[in-house]
Amino acid sequence: MRSLISVRDLTQEEVLSLYESYLWFKKGVLEKLKGRVCLLFLEPSTRTRLSFEVACDNLGLLRSTITQKDSSLMKGESFKDTLITLRELGFDGVIFRLPFVLYPYEELLDLGISLINGGDGTHEHPTQGLIDLFVALDRFKDLKGKRVLYVGDVKYSRVFRSGSYLFKMFGARVGICSPPELSLQEHDCVDEIFYKVDEALPWAHLVIYLRLQRERYKDLVIEEESYFKHFGLTKERYEKIKGFFMHPGPVIRGIDVEPSLVYSEKSLILEQVRAGVFVREAVLTYAFDMLK
Numbered sequence: 001m002r003s004l005i006s007v008r009d010l011t012q013e014e015v016l017s018l019y020e021s022y023l024w025f026k027k028g029v030l031e032k033l034k035g036r037v038c039l040l041f042l043e044p045s046t047r048t049r050l051s052f053e054v055a056c057d058n059l060g061l062l063r064s065t066i067t068q069k070d071s072s073l074m075k076g077e078s079f080k081d082t083l084i085t086l087r088e089l090g091f092d093g094v095i096f097r098l099p100f101v102l103y104p105y106e107e108l109l110d111l112g113i114s115l116i117n118g119g120d121g122t123h124e125h126p127t128q129g130l131i132d133l134f135v136a137l138d139r140f141k142d143l144k145g146k147r148v149l150y151v152g153d154v155k156y157s158r159v160f161r162s163g164s165y166l167f168k169m170f171g172a173r174v175g176i177c178s179p180p181e182l183s184l185q186e187h188d189c190v191d192e193i194f195y196k197v198d199e200a201l202p203w204a205h206l207v208i209y210l211r212l213q214r215e216r217y218k219d220l221v222i223e224e225e226s227y228f229k230h231f232g233l234t235k236e237r238y239e240k241i242k243g244f245f246m247h248p249g250p251v252i253r254g255i256d257v258e259p260s261l262v263y264s265e266k267s268l269i270l271e272q273v274r275a276g277v278f279v280r281e282a283v284l285t286y287a288f289d290m291l292k
Contacts, residue, residue: 001288003116004126005109005124006124006126007126007130008165012170018282018283018286021285022130022275022282025278025282030059031285033060033284033288034060035062036061036062036063036092036093037061038063038065038086038091038095039052039094040066040071041065041067041096041097042071042098043068043099045097046250047248047250047276049118052095052118053065055284059284059285059288061284079102087111087113094116095116096117098120101120116283121158122156122157122161122213123158124158125162125248127283128162129159129165130162130282131272132246135268136167138271139244142171144170144171145171146172146206147173147203147206148163148205148207148208149208150175150176150208151177151178151210151233152178152256153211153213154178156213160176174191175194176193177194177195180195181222182222202242207241207243207246208247209233209251210247211250211252211256212255224255232256233245233257233261238258238264241266243266244267245266246267247267249272
């Protein structure tokens with residue numbers, strides 16, 4: 001069994017192998033795996049949770065789901081003890097989604113149970129990063145020299161932290177555009193920093209809009225009407241996009257993107273949603289293939 005906590009744990013060869021599996025699953029080719037999986041989702045989720053559940057079902061994995069209200073973590077049990085309990089109950093792997101970050105992960109990787117990160121606090125969201133990369137590869141084939149722009153709440157985005165690393169791995173240049181309070185002064189995967197979206201959009205071949213991570217703010221207040229005026233994807237800004245735009249969801253209409261543009265010609269949002277099942281089938285195969 002293998003785990004996937006961070007995209008930084010993957011080599012380019014492994015990512016390409018995952019992409020090959022994704023393409024097979026996209027064509028309708030399925031294989032059956034053995035194993036029992038627990039989805040431990042302590043944060044709300046539509047796309048990630050349901051696509052993992054569908055992927056498990058398609059691959060023949062037995063699955064159970066625990067939400068925040070069901071978990072003894074809410075009574076004070078440690079995450080490690082929860083994993084040990086699940087292991088002793090016969091689970092081979094846990095797909096987790098958490099509002100916090102777990103460090104160090106190393107002690108959890110020695111428990112003899114596969115761990116797949118479905119999003120942990122502001123750390124990473126590996127499978128969403130892979131979705132965005134693979135949909136981009138489907139469209140562009142070669143990402144060398146392509147310019148990928150993240151717009152919105154970069155500071156608190158785990159999608160950005162996973163995706164930017166993967167795009168850089170495949171030769172793309174990465175830019176960010178955010179209000180100063182939601183930006184980053186520097187990041188090892190960022191080549192360009194913008195503060196005006198009207199200047200940033202013409203730079204990019206692919207634009208990835210991010211939602212405001214309000215649940216992670218403490219004293220920060222962002223006025224929605226002003227934010228949309230200065231950073232949202234309006235009809236006028238849509239014309240400046242020379243390639244495509246993405247959004248990992250959920251899209252907050254009228255704040256992130258003008259409602260009429262969500263599923264427009266340049267939008268890859270529905271492709272991202274559809275790719276979710278295939279990517280997660282590939283990741284589950286990567287993790288559980290040795291149990292066949």
